[in-house]
Every structure is written in C-alpha cells, then in structure tokens.
Amino acid sequence: xxxxxxxxxxxxxxxxxxxxxxxxxxxxxxxxxxxxxxxxxxxxxxxxxxxxxxxxxxxxxxxxxxxxxxxxxxxxxxxxxxxxxxxxxxxxxxxxxxxxxxxxxxxxxxxxxxxxxxxxxxxxxxxxxxxxxxxxxxxxxxxxxxxxxxxxxxxxxxxxxxxxxxxxxxxxxxxxxxxxxxxxxxxxxxxxxxxxxxxxxxxxxxxxxxxxxxxxxxxxxxxxxxxxxxxxxxxxxxxxxxxxxxxxxxxxxxxxxxxxxxxxxxxxxxxxxxxxxxxxxxxxxxxxxxxxxxxxxxxxxxxxxxxxxxxxxxxxxxxxxxxxxxxxxxxxxxxxxxxxxxxxxxxxxxxxxxxxxxxxxxxxxxxxxxxxxxxxxxxxxxxxxxxxxxxxxxxxxxxxxxx
Numbered sequence: 001x002x003x004x005x006x007x008x009x010x011x012x013x014x015x016x017x018x019x020x021x022x023x024x025x026x027x028x029x030x031x032x033x034x035x036x037x038x039x040x041x042x043x044x045x046x047x048x049x050x051x052x053x054x055x056x057x058x059x060x061x062x063x064x065x066x067x068x069x070x071x072x073x074x075x076x077x078x079x080x081x082x083x084x085x086x087x088x089x090x091x092x093x094x095x096x097x098x099x100x101x102x103x104x105x106x107x108x109x110x111x112x113x114x115x116x117x118x119x120x121x122x123x124x125x126x127x128x129x130x131x132x133x134x135x136x137x138x139x140x141x142x143x144x145x146x147x148x149x150x151x152x153x154x155x156x157x158x159x160x161x162x163x164x165x166x167x168x169x170x171x172x173x174x175x176x177x178x179x180x181x182x183x184x185x186x187x188x189x190x191x192x193x194x195x196x197x198x199x200x201x202x203x204x205x206x207x208x209x210x211x212x213x214x215x216x217x218x219x220x221x222x223x224x225x226x227x228x229x230x231x232x233x234x235x236x237x238x239x240x241x242x243x244x245x246x247x248x249x250x251x252x253x254x255x256x257x258x259x260x261x262x263x264x265x266x267x268x269x270x271x272x273x274x275x276x277x278x279x280x281x282x283x284x285x286x287x288x289x290x291x292x293x294x295x296x297x298x299x300x301x302x303x304x305x306x307x308x309x310x311x312x313x314x315x316x317x318x319x320x321x322x323x324x325x326x327x328x329x330x331x332x333x334x335x336x337x338x339x340x341x342x343x344x345x346x347x348x349x350x351x352x353x354x355x356x357x358x359x360x361x362x363x364x365x366x367x368x369x370x371x372x373x374x375x376x377x378x379x380x381x382x383x384x385x386x387x388x389x390x391x392x393x394x395x396x397x398x399x400x401x402x403x
Contacts, residue, residue: 027090029099030054034080045084045104047076048091048112049128064286066229067202067312068130074381075106075128078388082396110134110168124399127171129179131309132329133188134164140306140329144233151242154267162231176395178388180309181331196398198391202310203384204319207287210372211296212321217361217368220299222249224353225322227284227301227313228256232264235311236304236327236344241271243349244278250357251277252302253294255284286316295320299364300356304344305330315379321372323364325352337370 030051032038053069056062063070076086084104089096091108098105098118105119108128119125131137141163149155171177177189177197186197224244228235237254244252258265258272259282265272272280284291301317302325310331318324324338334340339356342348377383 026095027051027093029096030088033076033086033088036080036085038085041083041085043084043103044100045079045086045106046098046100046102047072047079047086047088048096048105048107048109049075049088051088051090054088061285064205067205067316070381071384074385075388078385078392079104079106081389082392107170110170111165112170115169115173124395125170125174126395127174127177129177129181129185129189129309131164132181132185132307132331133192134166134168135192136188137307138163138166141234144238144306148233148238148267152267154263156233156263156267161233175399178391182310182333184328185309185331196395198394200387200391201379201384202312202315203379203381204316204375205286206381208316208319209287209292210319210321211292212365212368212372215296215299215321215365215368217299217364220297221359221361221364222357223251223253223298224300224302224325225253225294225298225317226255226303227317228303228311229283229313230257230261232256232258232261234306235308236306238264238268239304239344239346239349240302241268241278243346243353245271245275246350247354248277250353251279253279253281253298255281255294257283295322299323299368300325302349302353303327303330304341304349306344315375318371318375318379321368323356323367323371325356337367337374 028051033047033054050068050072053063053073056069072088076088079086087100102119102123104124104126106126106128108130110127115125141161145156145161171193174193174195176195177193178200179185179189179197180200180202182199186199189197226237226240228237232238237256237258240252244250254272258280271278281294284294295317299322301314301322303311303314304327305311306327306329308330314324314326314330314332324332324334325341326332326334326338327341327344339352341352
C-alpha cells in the first residue's frame with residue numbers, strides 16, 4: 001500500500017510539473033504533419049487538436065489510451081486527401097498564435113481570439129466539437145455538483161472540476177461545426193450557431209475481439225462495467241456507486257482514474273473500497289488481457305453521463321459486445337440494441353439495472369451480438385473515415401469561399 005501511494009503521489013507531481021512547464025513555454029507546432037512534398041500543395045490547413053500522436057510510432061500501444069489520438073492523425077490524413085498541407089497545433093497551448101497563412105482552420109479550441117487578425121476573410125473555419133454546447137455542459141455539471149452536496153454533503157471544489165470556456169469567439173466566426181454525437185448533441189449547438197452542423201460517430205478500435213461465444217450470460221447479466229478515465233462525476237460514477245451499494249446481487253466493476261481524484265474518493269470511500277459487490281479496478285488498457293477478462297465476465301457498459309460527445313469508452317465497449325445503458329446526454333443512439341435511461345435519477349438507474357438483470361440470458365446474448373454488429377457498421381474506424389470525407393466534401397462544395 002505504501003509503495004502504491006508513493007507511485008501515485010509521484011505521478012501526480014510529474015503531471016502537475018509538466019502542466020506548469022507547458023503553461024510557461026507552450027507546445028511545439030507540428031509543421032507539415034503528414035510529411036509530404038509541400039511543393040505539390042497549393043492549400044494549407046491548420047489543425048488545432050493534439051500534437052502527441054505525431055510523436056508516436058504508428059503501432060504504439062498508446063494510441064489505445066483514447067480515440068482522440070488516432071482521430072487527430074486520421075483528420076490530418078483526410079485533409080491531405082483534399083489537397084491540404086497540414087500543420088498541427090495543440091489545443092492546450094494558450095500561447096499559440098498562427099505564423100502562416102491558412103486556407104482552412106480546423107479547431108477544437110473555441111476561445112481562439114483575434115481571428116480576423118490572424119486569418120484572411122476567405123479562410124474556411126471549422127470547429128471540431130467533442131461534446132455538448134459549453135454553456136449547457138457547464139450548467140449540467142454545476143447541477144451535478146449541487147445535487148451531490150444535497151445528497152451526501154460532499155462539497156467538491158469547482159476549481160478542481162473541468163468547466164469549458166463559455167467565451168467562444170471561434171464559434172461565432174466559424175463556417176461549420178463537425179461534432180461527435182447524435183441529433184441531441186447537435187441540438188445543443190443549434191441554439192447558438194446558425195451555420196451547418198454535421199454529426200460523426202466515434203469509433204471502437206478495429207483490433208478489438210468479440211468474445212460473446214465464451215461469455216456465460218447467466219452470470220454476465222448480473223455484472224456491469226463503468227469504463228472511463230477521469231471526470232467521474234460528470235460521467236455519473238457517483239450515481240452508480242450509490243445505487244449499486246444497495247443491490248448486493250449485482251456487481252459493478254469500476255474502471256477509471258478514481259485514485260487520482262482525492263475529493264471524489266473521500267466522498268465515496270466506503271462504496272469504492274468497502275462494498276463487496278463494487279470492484280475498484282482502476283485504469284484498464286483497451287484490448288489488454290485484463291480488458292478481455294473483464295469484458296468476458298460482464299454484459300453491460302453503463303454510463304449515466306450529464307454531458308458527452310459520444311464517449312469513446314462506451315463505443316469501445318459496444319465494439320466488445322457490451323450492451324450499452326446510457327443517458328440521452330451521452331449522445332449515442334442505442335435504442336435498437338441497448339437502453340437509454342429516461343433520466344439520470346437514482347430511482348431510474350436502480351429500476352433499469354434490476355429489470356435488465358432479470359431478463360432471460362437469451363435476451364442478453366441476442367443484444368450483445370446486435371451491439372457488435374451495429375458497432376462494426378456505424379461505429380468503426382472505417383465508418384468514421386468515410387463519414388468524415390463525406391462531411392468535408394459537403395462543406396467544401398457549399399462553402400461561400402468557393403462561389
């Protein structure tokens with residue numbers, strides 16, 4: 001235990017120091033990220049998302065940490081197909097400002113200032129959204145904090161919770177939005193943006209095995225997975241811990257970075273560490289042996305989030321054949337093969353987990369197979385790339401700069 005605590009503290013110090021250094025010196029810009037012969041290109045694009053994946057080898061297991069790493073590379077490659085030499089800046093770099101002329105700016109930053117100064121009037125500007133509108137995101141998250149305090153008396157520091165910037169000058173000047181999610185997710189942006197908004201699905205990793213044939217559904221139908229990284233309260237882990245602690249015959253396997261969230265861990269210590277049917281697994285690498293063992297014993301991925309843009313963890317588990325139980329705010333259409341919660345109340349979650357656990361094993365096997373089939377067709381890497389090309393083609397055809 002002492003060794004674990006020392007390692008945990010060392011990691012926290014490392015990341016804090018790294019963030020401090022980056023806030024001072026900024027991040028490097030990856031010029032010509034696709035390493036092409038720039039003399040053959042007449043157009044240049046700036047992609048503001050993540051620079052990390054361009055320092056990784058193509059077969060690096062770190063790409064499995066989160067879809068946003070491979071997603072950044074895929075977008076850069078697709079922009080190349082449309083004739084753009086691509087530079088990449090990091091979304092976390094608040095000191096960044098463009099030093100070149102660009103025909104296209106593809107940004108995940110909403111608070112990019114002085115747009116008229118840095119970009120020409122005929123520069124195409126596209127915002128990449130990975131969640132709901134920031135104003136609604138913040139409102140929902142604040143309500144979660146307030147509800148937690150009313151239920152448990154746990155007061156989480158707002159400074160430790162990730163709220164998104166509500167000052168969004170890039171959105172005001174954007175020509176289009178491409179967003180992860182479904183019609184519900186898009187509707188949150190439509191209230192504040194009058195231009196075209198395009199939806200794209202997140203994806204599971206194509207190497208993922210589907211092991212339904214070796215899953216014992218008579219056992220698995222009593223087992224649920226919460227699979228995520230940080231931002232635990234936003235994703236609804238607090239609600240799940242309170243509900244599952246009351247149903248000793250149903251198991252919840254908790255995969256996430258709860259050890260790094262001291263306030264959350266303190267509030268839910270009993271549920272996390274002293275409740276027999278709640279299993280604090282911690283971080284689990286996708287497609288690892290540990291991941292496959294976990295997937296084999298469970299039937300569902302459960303995710304009562306208050307704000308998402310189609311969480312990669314849910315989609316990945318769908319690719320593994322886990323039946324999704326999600327909130328409408330998760331931005332995933334699952335009604336044909338999973339369950340969308342009517343609301344995120346404790347009563348609704350409790351009613352749902354009890355009801356599905358009592359369904360026959362044949363129902364679980366059928367819906368697991370259907371989940372995988374839908375994931376392979378609509379939530380695959382290939383489906384993402386195809387849809388993204390379609391969107392870019394539509395944007396470029398309709399863009400006023402081409403008229």
